[in-house]
Amino acid sequence: MxxxxxxxxxxxxxxxxxxxxxxxxxxxxxxxxxxxxxxxxxxxxxxxxxxxxxxxxxxxxxxxxxxxxxxxxxxxxxxxxxxxxxxxxxxxxxxGSNTKTFVATVVLQLVAEGKVDLDAPIERYLPGVVRGNGNDGDRVTVRQLLQHTSGLPDYLASGDPAVPPDPGSPQLRPDAEKIRWAHYESADLVRIAMSMPPRFEPGARSVYTNTNYILLGMLIEAVTGRPAAAEITARILEPLGLRDTYFPDPGETTMRGPHPxxxxxxDGARADFTDLDPSWAGTAGAxxxxxxxxxxxxxxxxxxxxxxxxxxxxxxxxxxxxxxxxxxxxxxxxxxxxxxxxxxxxxxxxxxxxxxxxxxxxxxxxxxxxxxxxxxxxxxxxxxxxxxxxxxxxx
Structure with a gap:
């Protein structure tokens, strides 16, 4: 995304x-x-x-x-x-990634409620999750995740046709047929990211990274005890009356209601890609x-x-x-x-x-x-x- x-x-x-x-x-x-x-x-x-x-x-x-x-x-x-x-x-x-603004809004509501500290390390809320290959949850803050300054690797490939796919890379390419129909939990996506080294030192610059918002979805669940999708629904969709907006259920591959x-x-041909399992996008874009x-x-x-x-x-x-x-x-x-x-x-x-x-x-x-x-x-x-x-x- x-x-x-x-x-x-x-x-x-x-x-x-x-x-x-x-x-x-x-x-x-x-x-x-x-x-x-x-x-x-x-x-x-x-x-x-x-x-x-x-x-x-x-x-x-x-x-x-x-x-x-x-x-x-x-x-x-x-x-x-x-x-x-x-x-x-x-x-x-x-x-797609408009999902990130819904997630950020819930995180900032939790900040306003005193349940999350923007400048606390993510390790406080997700102990042991951001670990491996030089990635360190004690050095990455909630703010840095929200602003893409964490330096963490992305579990998704760039999608740039000018960059040949690396057959040895663990990154997902969501237009691949096997990825399209596969189901992923947030922890699966983070494990893919943690199998690679950081891209840069936390706070050094801002590079758009989907892993950041998968972790923020996990943060919401850890703090509230409920799935991020449920918190988005209760805190945003229902209060605003957004009846035509939803977070897909686990395993849901089709779109509800009228849609193009x-x-x-x-491979050079236009394919109908309407139906897919968006779990690979999760709280970064589903x-x-x-x-x-x-x-x-x-x-x-x-x-x-x-x-x-x-x-x-x-x-x-x-x-x-x-x-x-x-x-x-x-x-x-x-x-x-x-x-x-x-x-x-x-x-x-x-x-x-x-x-x-x-x-x-x-x-x-x-x-x-x-x-x-x-x-x-x-x-x-x-x-x-x-x-x-x-x-x-x-x-």
Missing amino acids: SALRRSRSRVAVAGAALAAVLAVQGCTTTQDPATDRPGGLGPRLARLLDDLVQQHGFPAAQVTIDGPGGHRVLTAGAGDTVTGAPIGDGARVRI RGYQDI MVATPADLNRFFAAVLTGKLLPAAQVDQMRRTVPFDRGEPGAGYGLGLIRQPVSCGKEVWGHGGSIPGFETRNGVAVDGTVVVVVVNQLPADHAAADAVAQVFNAAICS
């Missing part, structure tokens, strides 16, 4: 016949007609969404905007390449939500509906990190995202085989989620998704 970044994942571009179908289908909208005047937000976003499908090979793309202008949705392409049906307004998608299909390049629910969640985090002001302030203290646009910064499960109009924007984003989401909240109350149902094929495609997000958040 990744945060908002230039994707390095391989994806197949649509064939000529499919591209022709999508070009005819074009962009649909449920937004306020007043914004669809010539030169307005609607036509511009419609053109950008159509470009994602027709020029960059995504099966479908959707942008959902909430805030002062109400609820608006624009969609292009096919959420299902067999039926040609678009992504519906209110359809669920796999949200998600696609992945497998959750499912609608864009509208995701908008409500991020708005609630930033406006203090889930956390005291002191903890929101902690979340917004950023460091430079190795992903994202130039000028982006990683806080405690939140990313500060630079945009062309200069607005202050906070969000996260996520990638998982089948889906990518870009999202953020602007200080004026505008909240945006952009969804594509296949990972970008190259930097140009990733930049085109970013352009849609930028246009929507700067409206």
Whole structure:
């Protein structure tokens, strides 16, 4: 899973016949007609969404905007390449690393309750777990896990096609068929990580690492005595009424409710990758939500509906990190995202085989989620998704 970044994942571009179908289908909208005047937000976003499908090979793309202008949705392409049906307004998608912000929010709630110390070593809460090959839980703090400054190795491979797979590496490649259907416990994933040496000294820099958030999920369970998924549900989903958001049950491979299909390049061909066991993603990226629910969640985090002001302030203290646009910064499960109009924007984003989401909240109350149902094929495609997000958040 990744945060908002230039994707390095391989994806197949649509064939000529499919591209022709999508070009005819074009962009649909449920937004306020007043914004669809010539030169307005609607036509511009419609053109950008159509470009994602027709020029960059995504099966479908959707942008959902909430805030002062109400609820608006624009969609292009096919959420299902067999039926040609678009992504519906209110359809669920796999949200990948946006899961990390849910986890960070629960951890910071525990901090506010005096049950967790941000600057305590993870060894205090998970004795003996972060050990081996130079990894030392006495030297890694909760804050460093939240901010990706721990230096711990990642149990997931990079997914960069420019980096040949190391046949001797224990890292998981989630687009592999055997990984797709395998079930992993959090402890299994951490053991994979601990079989490798640290990447750098704790606190030296910030490198995005999924292992950090698997450990934070284990921390939540250790402190509360309940699974992290149950705490996320009780502390966030139920209070906010996010009925279309959930953490998959153990062994659950299909998606609940209305949802588009998600696609992945497998050996140069587009494959339906909607169904999978997301246990390899766990508390680093397994959750499912609608864009509208995701908008409500991020708005609630930033406006203090889930956390005291002191903890929101902690979340917004950023460091430079190795992903994202130039000028982006990683806080405690939140990313500060630079945009062309200069607005202050906070969000996260996520990638998982089948889906990518870009999202953020602007200080004026505008909240945006952009969804594509296949990972970008190259930097140009990733930049085109970013352009849609930028246009929507700067409206």
